[in-house]
Each structure stands twice: as C-alpha cells, then as structure tokens.
Amino acid sequence: MSAQANHRATSPLGRRSLTSGRLPKWAPAATAVAAIAIGCAIGAGAGLSSHIQWGVIAALLFVAGSYALAARVEGPRQAKDRLATSLVWVCFILAVIPLVSLTVYTIQKGAGVINGTFLSHSMNGVISSEAGGGIYHAIVGTLEQVGLATLIAAPIGLLTAVYLVEYGRGKLARAVTFFVDVMTGVPSIVAGLFVLSFWIMILDFSFSGFAGSMALAILMMPVVVRSTEEMLKLVPNELREASYALGVPKWKTIVRIVIPTAIGGITTGIMLAVARITGETAPVLLLCFTTDVINTNPFQDPQESLPLYIWHQYSLGNDQTYARAWGAALVLIAIVMGLNLIARGIARWRSPKAGH
Structure with missing residues (x-):
C-alpha cells in the first residue's frame, strides 16, 4: 500500500495543482517590451505625433496581452490576477512619469543658475533684467x-x-x-x-x-x-x-x-x-x-x-x-x-x- 501511495504522489496526476502551467518569471517583462515595440510601431505607422498616444497604445496592449497570455497558459483564474497586476503597474507608471519628468525638467532649467553666489546673496540692488542676485x-x-x-x-x-x-x-x-x-x-x-x-x-x-x-x-x-x-x-x-x-x-x-x-x-x-x-x-x-x-x-x-x-x-x-x-x-x-x-x-x- 505504501508503494502505491508513493506512485500516486509522484505521478503526473498527483503533481497537478492550481499553480500548474505557470508562465516564466520573465514573461511580464517580455510582454511589456513587445507591447512598447508594437505601440511605437502603431503610433509611427498611424502618424500620431504625440508620444503620449504611443504610450497609451502600449499600455493597453500590455494589459490585454498579459491577460490573453495568462488565460491561455495559466487559466482564467490566474489571468484575472495578471490583469489586476498589470493594471496596477500601468497606474504606477502613469503616476511616476509626471513626477520624474517634472524633476528632470526642473533640474535642466534650474541647475545652471545655482552656485555659491545664488545661495548666499539677495536681490537687493539687482536689476531684474541683469544676471546675478540670489535667494x-x-x-x-x-x-x-x-x-x-x-x-x-x-x-x-x-x-x-x-x-x-x-x-x-x-x-x-x-x-x-x-x-x-x-x-x-x-x-x-x-x-x-x-x-x-x-x-x-x-x-x-x-x-x-x-x-x-x-x-x-x-x-x-x-x-x-x-x-x-x-x-x-x-x-x-x-x-x-x-x-x-x-x-x-x-x-x-x-x-x-x-x-x-x-x-x-x-x-x-x-x-x-x-x-x-x-x-x-x-x-x-x-x-x-x-x-x-x-x-x-x-x-x-x-x-x-x-x-x-x-x-x-x-x-x-x-x-x-x-x-x-x-x-x-x-x-x-x-x-x-x-x-x-x-x-x-x-x-x-x-x-x-x-x-x-
């Protein structure tokens, strides 16, 4: 009886579980890269001048591609989890991009004027159209x-x-x-x-x-x-x-x-x-x-x-x-x-x- 139980535990049927048929760990990253490439191609082919539109197309393709791929390999239950995860990542990126863009743009515009004089002097006696002065x-x-x-x-x-x-x-x-x-x-x-x-x-x-x-x-x-x-x-x-x-x-x-x-x-x-x-x-x-x-x-x-x-x-x-x-x-x-x-x-x- 013991040998039969061990055989059942090690058989393909015994190994089956809710987590069988998993996608590899690199699948989300590969899906994102493919979505970005296809989104850029669609945006360029359609003559869309705004890169924001390219990004929206790539985000939609990433969400749809993640769900479709997970539904085919892992089943509908896991596909819903992948859909929620991909939506969270897209919202996170949408929130981070404006913040990073604002910081980078401010550094580009303001870093050149910051020096010791700017930080240690006031605007007293400085004409607005002249260089100099400080904060x-x-x-x-x-x-x-x-x-x-x-x-x-x-x-x-x-x-x-x-x-x-x-x-x-x-x-x-x-x-x-x-x-x-x-x-x-x-x-x-x-x-x-x-x-x-x-x-x-x-x-x-x-x-x-x-x-x-x-x-x-x-x-x-x-x-x-x-x-x-x-x-x-x-x-x-x-x-x-x-x-x-x-x-x-x-x-x-x-x-x-x-x-x-x-x-x-x-x-x-x-x-x-x-x-x-x-x-x-x-x-x-x-x-x-x-x-x-x-x-x-x-x-x-x-x-x-x-x-x-x-x-x-x-x-x-x-x-x-x-x-x-x-x-x-x-x-x-x-x-x-x-x-x-x-x-x-x-x-x-x-x-x-x-x-x-």
Whole structure:
C-alpha cells in the first residue's frame, strides 16, 4: 500500500495543482517590451505625433496581452490576477512619469543658475533684467515662517489628537472631529484671508512673516491632528491597561507610555505636514508681501519666501528672471525632498524592531 501511495504522489496526476502551467518569471517583462515595440510601431505607422498616444497604445496592449497570455497558459483564474497586476503597474507608471519628468525638467532649467553666489546673496540692488542676485533672503524667510508655523501647529495638533483618542467622548469630540475634517479641505487662500481680516485689518498689526506663519499653521494643524490621531490609535491598549494596573495616573501613562510608543509616527506626520506647507504661495503673498532685501525679523516688515520668490521672478518675464525662478524651484524641491527623507529616516529609526 505504501508503494502505491508513493506512485500516486509522484505521478503526473498527483503533481497537478492550481499553480500548474505557470508562465516564466520573465514573461511580464517580455510582454511589456513587445507591447512598447508594437505601440511605437502603431503610433509611427498611424502618424500620431504625440508620444503620449504611443504610450497609451502600449499600455493597453500590455494589459490585454498579459491577460490573453495568462488565460491561455495559466487559466482564467490566474489571468484575472495578471490583469489586476498589470493594471496596477500601468497606474504606477502613469503616476511616476509626471513626477520624474517634472524633476528632470526642473533640474535642466534650474541647475545652471545655482552656485555659491545664488545661495548666499539677495536681490537687493539687482536689476531684474541683469544676471546675478540670489535667494538667500527667500531661504531665510521660508525657514523662519515654516519654523514658526510648526511651533504653533505641532503642539496644538498633538494635544488635540491626544484629547480625541484618550479623552474625547460625546458631542464635543464629534464637533472637534468634524471641524478638523473641514479644515483639512480649506483652500490656502481662505486661511490667508482669515488672518488678513483678523490680524491685520481688525487688530491692526502690520504685514510680516509671522502673519504668514499663522496662516500656514492653520493649514498644517489638521494634518498634524489626523496623522497623530492615527498613530495614537495604533498603540496597543494592553500597554495602557498594564500601566493603569500599576497605579500610574492616566496623564502620566499618556506622557510616559503612549506618546513615546507612537513618537516615530507622530514625528513623521509633523514632518510631512511641514513639507506640505513649505510650498504654499497664496497666504504668503497676502500676508508677507515681497521684498528684495534680507529681513531676519519675521515679526516686522515684509519678508520673502521661496514660493513667493518663484512667483515674483517668473512674473517679471525675461530670461534672467526665468532662470532664477527655476533655480529657486529646484532648491525648494530639494528642501521638500530632504524633509521627506528625514521623516522616513525617523520613522524607520523609531519603528518597533523584531525581537524587541
């Protein structure tokens, strides 16, 4: 009986399973190459001038070819999985191409103007049609405005999230959640108009970098609340219950247990919120104005920022100002990319390690 069982297990019928008849690992790549070649041939033969149309044809051929090939070799069940996978890859490529194109184009247009002078000088005394000048005053303004906005929004957002997760019950918590959701979708120009009417027109304060920081803080706050709230919800309740069982008060449990456990995700959310407000132009244009000189005091007089500098230089409309605008855009992209890399590094550093 044992020999018969072994014979059945090793027979072709015994080896058959749901995964039989698999395509080789190189089949998707070969299908993609064939789809690109056929799509280019169709586009060229049909006289289509746009390479975007060639790409759309190649994407459709890749999806259809992957499904047809899998249906013939692996069966209809696996073919549906291949269809979903190919659609995901096509959507991923469609999302990446504009981002890569934007980055490459910005580098091509702005890298030539970036040098030590450009990064260490302002536009004071520089005629717009002349070469020279720099973005030092805009970098100082951006760092100060974003820093002040973070000092305002991060503590308020963190405490609001702690209230919603640890204490929030009833109508007040639902109202706070509702307003946080509403603030998430508020256009930046609305935040700028609110600060303009309240801080400058009603309270009669002057235009300054701090006024722009308050508008940026309004935009940043709901992002911090939402991200922090989700991170606090991920903290296991067992940690809280163990702390309560030892007689630790709730407030000390939050300070010593809950927040340190979620600090990696909280920091990441704050950094991403900072990256989100760094490129805002409308509230800064309303509240900070624009200036060519270095102003290190954000509480008095107009103050430049990188987004405002880009808008101002590009609006002047000559080759020199275009070059400076693209150079500032490249620096701004580098700053935002650096903030995102810092956020990822902090998240990886503070994430729970296996075996700990």
